[in-house]
Amino acid sequence: MAGFVLRRFLGMIPILFLITIGVFLVMQVLPGDPARMILGQEATPESLAAVRERLGLNQPLHMQYLSWLGNVMTGDLGRSMVDNSPVSRAILSALPVTLQVTGLALVIGLLIGVPAGVIAATSPGRLGDGVATFIGLTCISLPGFWVAILMLYVFSLWLGWLPSSGFVRFTDDPWQSFLHSLMPAIALGLRPAGIFMRLVRSSMVEVMKSDYVRTARAKGLAGHAVILRHGLRTSLIPLVTILSVEFAALLGNVVVIDTIFGLPGFGRLIFNSVLRLDLTMMQSLVLIFALAVIAINLLTDIVYFILDPRIKER
Amino acid sequence: MTDATGNLSHSPGTPVLEVRDLVTEFTTDEGRLRAVDGVSFALHAGQTLAVVGESGSGKSVTSLSVMGLLPARIGRIASGSIRLDGRELTGLPERAMRRVRGDDIAMIFQEPMTSLTPVYTVGDQIAEAILTHRDIGRRAARARAIELLDQVGIPEPALRARAYPHQLSGGMRQRVMIAIALSCDPRVLIADEPTTGLDVTIQAQILDLLRRLQRDSGMAILFITHDLGVVAEIADRVLVMYAGRKVEEAGVEALFATPRMPYTVGLMGSTPRPGASARPGAARLRAIRGNIPSPRKLPPGCAFHPRCDHMHEGVCTTALPPLEDAGDGHLVRCARWRDIAGVPS
């Protein structure tokens, strides 16, 4: 196990390097002079030169890359071009918010999607299948922002059950924190719920016809043991792949959700940095997203390894 | 077990498994079809009954009916009786049937490569069967699983118990399936083409194993196969099925010596001589001209008549011939068996 994880991890290092180079270069080719952005249009040539000197913009490209990479590796992502505050601080403050909301969204997706998929798969063509499939399809087709606004209207404005905006940190008040992230997570999680449902349904319908499920029945196992231990357990393997893809997709949706619910998460950072052309912030966010996707892939491999013994041979 | 005439006698006492007039139907989109139509047989302890017939003749459906494993909502036992040690199994609620399945009646299948769940060790899969039916601890079940692996001839059983199915060969996996089937000392083992798809030496080993296990435990075996070479090796009695019906049944020697039903003769024509062990491929039953009819539209009269060389218009084409005793419990369903055999009626 440790060897497998280490191998996978080492295998990612070249990819990590390519990503840092890519991120760095993209920022280089973007139009705009960082020094002028910082100082504004009225800056004197002398002060511009001074800022360029301070930022190392006169150095050859590879030197700039290396010094940037060195800083990134020590956790220094540079300073915001807007207010000169450290980017890493802003990211560290937004990270838990986004992780909590997206994590909860995935949990909600799984809690709805997996049971619905199992019900649909074990009653193909019958009422349970119809209802579950309908719910799944609804989840996929409803736009997240629309659900978000509808929920705001019903649960915050009308019923007053849930806070409409803002965030409370988990460490400050877990319950309030949960309440604040609930609606954003539902809005984000419905689509994955529908996708998980359809995936579990389709893979489990096949598995339930398989020879080994017949063997499990022939052993005299109870229906639920056949379904859960032999049917669902092997159907989980394709779910892991989709889970990682959907998580990456969730990260893309946080801009809208953070804006609607006023969450101080990654979505807000992205929105603001684009609005204000904060290049350092954008660069760091792109880097973090790429790292997140890589980390998720590594995690997926590890979960695969745990779920499917056949992988060990490869 | 054989009497003076060389035929297998009917064993005394009640049979372990007795199937009488079994009718199994499927409701499909295109309507209802009768996959098994009035099949009866008796299976005695320590005896092996082989069921042969072409693909689609209803062999598997018969065995799934006995196991209570017909596809839910589609398949049902329309009538007939299945008795295990005199106890009626048809109409038993699922909970009660579950206690029979895997405990009193166990089953192994044709596809050893795919019949084990890929994500659990074989030891766990055997232990699971034991834990389902016996009130023992996990540890004891594991130990018993290793014992069983040893019994079915798997070397280094303690090590193999921790292997996953994909780490074992087809023959090994079929041994594991047999270990699962034997885990609760069943009275009846149903083997649905357990050696099809395995290579010949492995086939022979599996047959040897089944014979040895039967000798030790006295279980009855219902052995389904395409392969008359295998029948000759393992069966005491043979039941020949055609289009969901029993068309001939006899002791194995009698059947091979004097097959009565032209269909059985046709099957043998396509198989190596009895006694000679089967060669791969050669033993498939394909040589009879024409195809087995769909159970949806069976020919009137004897279902085999369109393919039969002895067919007589009127005699074979109108009424379904009854199952007649040709002597010594040799049953045959053919209107013309006396003519064909030269026996005066």
Ligand SMILES: Nc1ncnc2c1ncn2[C@@H]1O[C@H](COP(=O)(O)OP(=O)(O)OP(=O)(O)O)[C@@H](O)[C@H]1O
């Ligand atoms: N699930 C099902 N739904 C509808 N019809 C079925 C189903 N299973 C079997 N049948 C029908 O029952 C008939 C008998 O099938 P069965 O599987 O018992 O044949 P078999 O003798 O075991 O053949 P094989 O040698 O190919 O295994 C076939 O005509 C088939 O069409």
Ligand SMILES: [Mg+2]
């Ligand atoms: Mg079959």
